[in-house]
Amino acid sequence: xxxxxxxxxxxxxxxxxxxxxxxxxxxxxxxxxxxxxxxxxxxxxxxxxxxxxxxxxxxxxxxxxxxxxxxxxxxxxxxxxxxxxxxxxxxxxxxxxxxxxxxxxxxxxxxxxxxxxxxxxxxxxxxxxxxxxxxxxxxxxxxxxxxxxxxxxxxxxxxxxxxxxxxxxxxxxxxxxxxxxxxxxxxxxxxxxxxxxxxxxxxxxxxxxxxxxxxxxxxxxxxxxxxxxxxxxxxxxxxxxxxxxxxxxxxxxxxxxxxxxxxxxxxxxxxxxxxxxxxxxxxxxxxxxxxxxxxxxxxxxxxxxxxxxxxxxxxxxxxxxxxxxxxxxxxxxxxxxxxxxxxxxxxxxxxxxxxxxxxxxxxxxxxxxxxxxxxxxxxxxxxxxxxxxxxxxxxxxxxxxxxxxxxxxxxxxxxxxxxxxxxxxxxxxxxxxxxxxxxxxxxxxxxxxxxxxxxxxxxxxxxxxxxxxxxxxxxxxxxxxxxxxxxxxxxxxxxxxxxxxxxxxxxxxxxxxxxxxxxxxxxxxxxxxxxxxxxxxxxxxxxxxxxxxxxxxxxxxxxxxxxxxxxxxxxxxxxxxxxxxxxxxxxx
RNA sequence: GGUCCCAUAGCUCAGCUGGAUAGAGCAACUGAUUUCUAAUCAGUAGGUCUCAGGUUCGAAUCCUGAUGGGAUCACCA
Numbered sequence: 092x093x094x095x096x097x098x099x100x101x102x103x104x105x106x107x108x109x110x111x112x113x114x115x116x117x118x119x120x121x122x123x124x125x126x127x128x129x130x131x132x133x134x135x136x137x138x139x140x141x142x143x144x145x146x147x148x149x150x151x152x153x154x155x156x157x158x159x160x161x162x163x164x165x166x167x168x169x170x171x172x173x174x175x176x177x178x179x180x181x182x183x184x185x186x187x188x189x190x191x192x193x194x195x196x197x198x199x200x201x202x203x204x205x206x207x208x209x210x211x212x213x214x215x216x217x218x219x220x221x222x223x224x225x226x227x228x229x230x231x232x233x234x235x236x237x238x239x240x241x242x243x244x245x246x247x248x249x250x251x252x253x254x255x256x257x258x259x260x261x262x263x264x265x266x267x268x269x270x271x272x273x274x275x276x277x278x279x280x281x282x283x284x285x286x287x288x289x290x291x292x293x294x295x296x297x298x299x300x301x302x303x304x305x306x307x308x309x310x311x312x313x314x315x316x317x318x319x320x321x322x323x324x325x326x327x328x329x330x331x332x333x334x335x336x337x338x339x340x341x342x343x344x345x346x347x348x349x350x351x352x353x354x355x356x357x358x359x360x361x362x363x364x365x366x367x368x369x370x371x372x373x374x375x376x377x378x379x380x381x382x383x384x385x386x387x388x389x390x391x392x393x394x395x396x397x398x399x400x401x402x403x404x405x406x407x408x409x410x411x412x413x414x415x416x417x418x419x420x421x422x423x424x425x426x427x428x429x430x431x432x433x434x435x436x437x438x439x440x441x442x443x444x445x446x447x448x449x450x451x452x453x454x455x456x457x458x459x460x461x462x463x464x465x466x467x468x469x470x471x472x473x474x475x476x477x478x479x480x481x482x483x484x485x486x487x488x489x490x491x492x493x494x495x496x497x498x499x500x501x502x503x504x505x506x507x508x509x510x511x512x513x514x515x516x517x518x519x520x521x522x523x524x525x526x527x528x529x530x531x532x533x534x535x536x537x538x539x540x541x542x543x544x545x546x547x548x549x550x551x552x553x554x555x556x557x558x559x560x561x562x563x564x565x566x567x568x569x570x571x572x573x574x575x576x577x578x579x580x581x582x583x584x585x586x587x588x589x590x591x592x593x594x595x596x597x598x599x600x601x602x603x604x605x606x607x608x609x610x611x612x613x614x615x616x617x618x619x620x621x622x623x624x625x626x627x628x629x630x631x632x633x634x635x636x637x638x639x640x641x642x643x644x645x646x647x648x649x650x651x652x653x654x655x656x657x658x659x660x661x662x663x664x665x666x667x668x669x670x671x672x673x674x675x676x677x678x679x
Numbered sequence: 680g681g682u683c684c685c686a687u688a689g690c691u692c693a694g695c696u697g698g699a700u701a702g703a704g705c706a707a708c709u710g711a712u713u714u715c716u717a718a719u720c721a722g723u724a725g726g727u728c729u730c731a732g733g734u735u736c737g738a739a740u741c742c743u744g745a746u747g748g749g750a751u752c753a754c755c756a
Contacts, residue, residue: 114696122699132698134736144736170736171699212756252756366756393754402682403752410754417756446683447751473685474750481749510718528718540692544685545749552690557718559692559704566718574715611695623693626703637711637720679718 092118092129094159095174099131102154107139126166127173128600134170144170178591181599186585188603189659195606195666197239205432206232207245208440209358213345214254215283217352217492219548220442220475220482223537226672227472228440229358230538230618233670238613243432246360247424250342251367256323258282259337260316261289271344277493279348282341292316355496357530357672362431364424370415372423376459377409385458396455406451421452429463436466438616443471443543470616473545490550499529499554506556512679527674528562534673535561539622559626561673564664567629568675571661574641575654582651582658594635598656601628605663609670618671625667632660 096113103111115135121127133148140147145167152165152172163177188194208228211221229244236242262269262285271278293316300310311317326334353359377394380386386394386408394409408418415423428437439449449469456464474481475490482489503525507513513521532554539559540546556562591599604624612620641657644650665675 117696117698119695119698125699130699134698137736169699249756254756391754404682407754412754414754416754420756442750443684444750445756448756450683471684476749506718510716512716512718536691544692547691555691555705557705560718562718563704566716570716570719577715615695619693620695623703626693630703633719634721636715640715642715679716 094161095129095131095155098155098159099151101158102151103136103139106150106154107136109139111136111139121173125168125171125173126164127175128596129174129176131172131174132170133167133172137170148172178589178596181591181596181603182588184603185599185655185659189599189663190655195237195609195663197237197606197609199241200239202239202436203241203243203432203434204235204436204438205243205245205362205428205434206235206438206440207247207428208232209353209360210247210249210441211349212249212254213279213282213342214258214286216277216279216348218482219490219492219495222356222492222495222533223472223475223546224440224442225353225356225358226534226537227470227542227618229356229672230621230670231438231440231470231616233672234609234612234616234618234621237609237666237670240436240613243362243434244360245362245364245428247364247366247369249366251327251338251365251370253320253324254286255338255341256320256327257289257293258286259334259341260320260323261285261292262341263337265292271347277348277351278344278346279352280493282345282348289316289320352492352496355493355526355530357674364427366420369424369427370420372427373415373419373421374409374423376422376426377419380408380455380459383459385455396458398451398454401454403447403451403454406455408455417448418452418455421448422455425452425456425464425467426461429461433463434466436468437463438468438470440470440472443473445469446471468616470542472542475546475548478547478549478551490548495533496530499533500525501529502553503527503529503532503556503562506562507679516678524676524679527676528556528565528679531561531565531668531673531675532556533561534671535564535622538618538671539626541619542617561668562679564625564629564668565673565675566679567632568661568664568668569677569679570636571632571657571664572677574636574657575661577642578654579642580647580651580654582654584651586648586652586655588648588652592639594631594638595653595656597631598628598635598660601631602659602663605667612670621667621670625664625671628660628663628667632657632664 096116096118099116100111100113103109117132117135119130121130131151133144133151136147136151137144140150148167148170152167155162155174156165161177161180162174164175166173206228209221209225211217232242232244265288266285269281271281274281293314296314296316297310300313301307305313323334327338377386380396381388381394386396388394391411393407393411395405395407397405399405406418407416410416441449446469453464453467456467477488479488507525507528513524516524536554537546608620608624612618639653641653642650644653668675
C-alpha cells in the first residue's frame, strides 16, 4: 500500500503546499462496518488545509481518485477517508504476488542470528515450562528464517553441578543398578526419580538432625547426603574416573529421553553446547575486565563490577577462591558463541525470572567493549502458572511434558472418533493424525499468547479443539484440501474475473498481508503475531466456504478462480502454521 | 524495602508507532446440514479497558501517582 501513502504525500503537497513525510501518514485497515479497504486518518492534515476534517478528507480523496487508477471510490466519515481499491488491483495481487511460489519467501538479508533455547538441566524430565520455552524458541527460529536470516538453533545443556550429583548419588545408594532397559522407564524420568529420592532422603536427615538439636540451617549444611553430593562434585571436577563414568552413563539416559521428547515436540537444534565444557570459560574475560579496569578486586580476592551508576548493584564475577559463578560462565559462553559464528544477533530464550541476570550480562559485555554485545537480546517469556500457583518440581506440582503430550494425543483421538472422521485411515495414519491434532492444539494454545505474558494452564480443563484453536485452523486446511482434491479441473491459469464479492475481496486482502506479518513477528520475536493472523485468515476462509459454492460455482471460470483462492489460502495457512511448528493435515 | 513486569466481557486472550460505536474464542441462549468435511457458519446477550490525575482535536494505548498480582535483589544456576 506504499503507493497510496506516496500519493497522499503528493496530494498534500499539491493541495496545501506542504511537504510531509511518509511516516506522518496513518494508514490503517478500514473497519468492517464501512465501505473500503484502507483508511487514512485526516485529522493531522487539518493544520495544513485549514479546513474541516471532512472537507480535507474529501479533497484528498478526489485527488487520489483522479490520479490513481487503483482507487475506485472513496467515502469520508468524520476524519476518516475510506478508500476502495479497485478489484483489478486485488486480482493482480493474487496472480502476481500470492499465487507464485515466491510468495512470502524472503530474500536472504545477509544477517546471521543465533537462537538459544531449551537449555535443560540433566537431572529431571522436561515439564510444561520447558515446553513453552522449546516451542517459542523453535518458532522464533522459523520466523527469523522466513524473514531472511541465517539461523543457528543452539541448546546450552546444563549437564553438570550439584543437582546432577544429587541424582547420581541417590542412584548409587538406592538404585540397585536400575537402568532404563531394566525398568522400561524413559531415561530422563528414571534420573528424575532419583533426584526426587535424594530430596526425600535428604529431608529425612535434616529432620533427624533437627531432632538432635541442630538448627534448620545447620541441619541443611551437615546432613550426610548433601556432604556426599558435594564430595562427588569435587571428584567430578577432579576427573575421578568412577564418578565421570557414572555421570556419562546417566547423562546418556537423559539425552535419550530428551531426544524422544524433542522429537514429539518437533523441535531440533544445530548446535549443542555443554556446560561441562564451558563452565571454566570466562576466566580470561575476568582477567580482561581487570586489566581494563572494568572489574575490581575486594580484599578477600573476589572480583566484582560496580553497576550502581547504571541503577543496578555490585555484581560478583569471580569467587574469592578463584572459581566461576553463573555470570562468569555466561560471559565466557557468550564469547565462545560469537567466536564460533560471528553472528549479528544472538537471542536467549529464557524465562523472565532471569531478567536481571541478562540485563547485567549484556551490560558487562558492553562495558568490556564487545561491539557484538549490541546484538544480544533476552527473549524473556512469562512463566506458566497453574491455578494453584507456580510449578515446583520438588513439590511434585509439575505438568510433565511427556504426560501432557500423551494426554493431548488421547484427547485428539477421542474427539476424532466421536466425530467419526477416520474412515479409510490406516492405523498408522490414525496415530499420526492424533499426534498432529493433539500437538496442534497444545502448540497453538501456548503460542497464541504474547510471549511476554504469563500463562495460566489448568490441567483439569482440557485444551480446546474448537474456536480460536489449532485444530480449527487445521480443520480449515483439511477442508480446503478436500475441495481441491475433488476439483477435477486444471486451474493453473489466470482467470479473467470482473468483479469480486465482499468475502473474496476480504480473503485476497488478508492474504496479501502475510509477508508483512512475518516481518512484524520477526521484529517482535513473537509467534503470537503469526498465530492470530492465521486465525483471522482461517475465519475469513470459512466464511467464504460457507457463502460461496466452489465446485458448483455459477460458471467454470468462477469455479477455477475460487479454487485458486482456496489453494492460496491453504498455502498461507500451511506455511504460517509451519512457522509455529504446527503440521496441518490433508484430511481430518 | 529497592528494581523490573503485568492488570481489557464470568473465563482465556487480540487490540500495530495515540484515531471511528474496544474485538475474538470458551461458557449461556437462538438459528443453519437433500448442496464442496457442522472440529463449521449466522445471530442474541455480556465492558466505568483496576482507580485517580495529566498531555492531546482525540487515550485501552503516552506521562505521573495509587491499588492489586507476579518476578528479582546469593561467593545457587
